[in-house]
Amino acid sequence: MPFTIQNELKTRDDLAKFLRSLLDPLAQHTSPGGALLTLGATGTHYDERAAQLEGFSRPLWGLGSLLAGGGTYDGVERWVRGFASGSNPDSEEFWGPMRDKDQRMVECSAIGFTLTIAREAIWDPLSDEAKANLEAWLGGMMAKSMPDTNWLWFRHVANNRRPPRGAKNHDEAPRTKKHHHRHDYYNTDDGSPHDPHDRQQQDYYSSSATNHAHQLEEKKAAKNDHQQPKKNNKHPAPRAPHDAQHYDDQQRRAIPFGRSSTYRFAQASFWGALAYADVELPAPLTWGAVKGYLLRNLRWWLTQPFLSGDGIVTIGFGYPNHNMTENYNSPGSPYWCCKAFLPLALPADHPFWTSAEEGIPAALPETVALPHPLHIITRAGGHTFLLSSGQMCAYPLRHSAAKYGKLAYSAPFGFCMPVGIGGIEELGGDSTLALSDDEGETYRVRRVVRGAEIQVLESSGVPVLHSFWDAWADTEVETWLVPPTAGSLWHVRVHRVKAGRTLRAAEGAFALHGQGRDHRALPATDPTQGDGAVGEKGFSLAASGAGAVGIVDLLQETRNGVAVRVDANSNLMVPRAVLPTIIGEITAGTEVWYATAVFAVPAQAGKYGAPETWVKAWQTKPEIPQEILQIIKQ
Template structure:
């Protein structure tokens, strides 16, 4: 195939050394100059809207690259365009200037951007604060301090005010409110639930996604533990302790290729997913074996390398796109502006370290082999992680967003989330092709006119090494689900068992992993006629089997129920449903379920095997793994 338009502008960077990472950052910062306002205070990258105003959106474009720029400067590096941000600080906080950012109100998006600004003052003040005039410093102080008497959401946002006050404190500003900072920290600590995990909100919130780790809470705790250890040593020690415990769980969300499991909201932040590993180094938190400095370095750099080589993550001029592996507004939240993706600059935190730090002097190590080929129960986030057979994914039951978020059923309610295959989101609400129904049981009570998928999970719990939960799509309909992780005897299969009680006729559709749906020449996959034809293409039969084989590996689904009354379908999904590939195919089982006086049992085996090592196509020997069948555990009371 032609490589025209399929190569990332950063693909040639090996991203193995500190200077490689510096060059990658500079490559991201330089294109922003053409999109920066004359006064430097705003960066305008596109015309799509958010729920907040355009001035705040352009402030977002200005502030988020500061995570990288400040880290570069803190580590002794230089950037020729640093004055763009110095001028931006002066003009963005000057009420008389046309580029004034605007004063903060209650629950204002501007509060989010204070985090990067406060951090930059704290670690790179000589380059970003000291050059400001006395009047400009006062304006910036007043602007940042203006959030101290405002109402904030009861979420990770409180960390943004902590960093605003921390930056002011480091600058010796009288506007630093240390009492406010302590109160915020005390409240944030009430989010802690144990095992290193913090939920993204108060008691009752069941949300432990990347905001609990790399995007916000763990990342912020680690940076605070380094920057405030002289004034708050006890809390800083506790944060280091939490990070040490958290790492034991978090490592299971990454695969050997550097990919992280796609789960939850804000996926457009991309390699911010791995910023936790760099923050550990920034805070000098040394972990026990097997998480050596070389392993930590590998986890961070492999993830950044993966993202540097995704052509769809970047516009032709090198600016980031809104999306995941390619531009995709279907996955976005109402707070994603064109500047939002630059939250990924958190993952440049390792540049703040000197070249003598063990993170940089250690030889990069591969993913620890002792952590592979196993399943692990992660009790706080209600996940079971599996790396058996070369596929890293999680089974999930029990999380849901505590407030309205677009596509939240897809982001939190699916049964499985993969590091390789990503997840899919709806692009419409009429057909199954629009639904993006991978790794979910979709139900319709109007003959397929509309569909419901699990969004709010109830009574979720671990039981006999599985996840068991309830879902109530309508009054009179209840679904009980058991998720059974892969076993050594069939390492590429996981089981889903559903017991449905219903007072109405239902149509059901259950999907496997969505996978790249094209041939090597770019045309869609051909249908194969024989079950034992294991070549590239799709196979489906009315006896409850569907499978797809492409350059990205294999995905399949089989009905293990006694009746075998579900139809296998290799469904070509509407474009742009899947986060990873714009053209996907979804092996699916569909059925009419009309037993109104007894339980309906659906017993499903799902197969997933991604390609590996940059090679296209499934790994050798996968056919033997496909021939295996997982056993339904005896404790599941199938009638």
């Protein structure tokens, strides 16, 4: 039987109960000395002892918050013992000394944070010898080099958050000015954070789960110490609360996008960090809305099978899935999700807790263009998804094209990643234009974007994403992405392919749950009459309990439709998915225009399938915007 947690998640006590239900199962996986947690046998690019430290440290984001807010946990002594044995060079459970660019540095952020806000429960019980060992171990990273990335935050947090009583202060002064300057480099002009490797990644990890949270936590620390935040740092990004609101849908889901998705509800931790930092909320945001964004997201996660049979948070997203991970995801990595418990550090009379929970603000626009992440996000027709162009990964990352380079990302339908290179079933080709020069054996998809911008159509005021990418040196793709008009269930994609070679082009819609009421694969029958998945000349359509998804060729009707049953565990949300796709052929030396309309409507909460009106909406095809149509006809 799967491990389940029953919790309404409405109150402060409910949130504390949820945290304890995640901490309790860790006891049976904890070493005798408490310093090492072995939660699985899979590997990472760093050593096993660092992975076991990760299992120890990351739950501290939640435990420290619980203790700081006056809560209690019967198992806290496991971590007190662990600090003593893990930092003791003579212990069999010693975490090991710091080396240059050591994963141990990352884990110091949770440790430093917890030693500060929960020092009475964690630091004070340690012996003088244990305190000295722990200080020496933490201080060991000060002279070591680290990546010029958000890792600088981890050293900064560990150094600045040391217990003020009885703790040696390791001087960070020679590095402080440089590091604060680098922190600013990792923000856009208005303070919105991005992945420090370049300025072309903005996702949950670079914002909600790390940079935003650390900036807000530092703001609170400076306030508590009666200091001003560092002059050069932006706390927090002025646009951040505005932008973050658009990524959640009415059914409590956040749009999956980018790396580190296995941290799951850490994607919502920004809302708790806002409350913890006591920021002044910009209108129309209220504390009731902030509370709603966090708690609704956590409630949705409680409906997903993300726990192992003994209650351990697994690697994966909507279900256990190692295919979608990065090489830095150990079995303990997913406990970064515990950053979502930061509101437990707030007193019960904080407005976050005393305010009545509110839904998505009515004043929030249905469609919005966000210039820094180059996203156009919409909730039109009850489907929350984003159109994306311009983001890319500047370093090797597993499935980076799938995590950043797709044309669209959906809250209810998620996205797919390849499981191999042997054909369209292994491609994970949702929301992509995939090109093959070997008759479909292998495909290339958009990864490196040569140029991208948000344009506004003069005739309608609708924002459009315009971008270029090169599939090969002799093959260029230019793409326009057009969001739905008000209430529509369609978005439009227009591609100009200048092909220097003969190609097969496969374009996918969103992937959706590929089983019907009978728990069997969707039959090849008319989806407008019930569960089914079909592909015919010019279109493909599928319907299941998850909703309805389709794709149509608007311009030529020369492409053939096929309902691709993507290989198991391709999709982030569900292990078995079907993908409506249309496939065309391109002759070498030609320029081809494709105009594609993608239809999608998710199931309503608590109901099976899409609303009955979806069939009529499917039969009403959208039009290509006149400005783009004029370019096609030139």
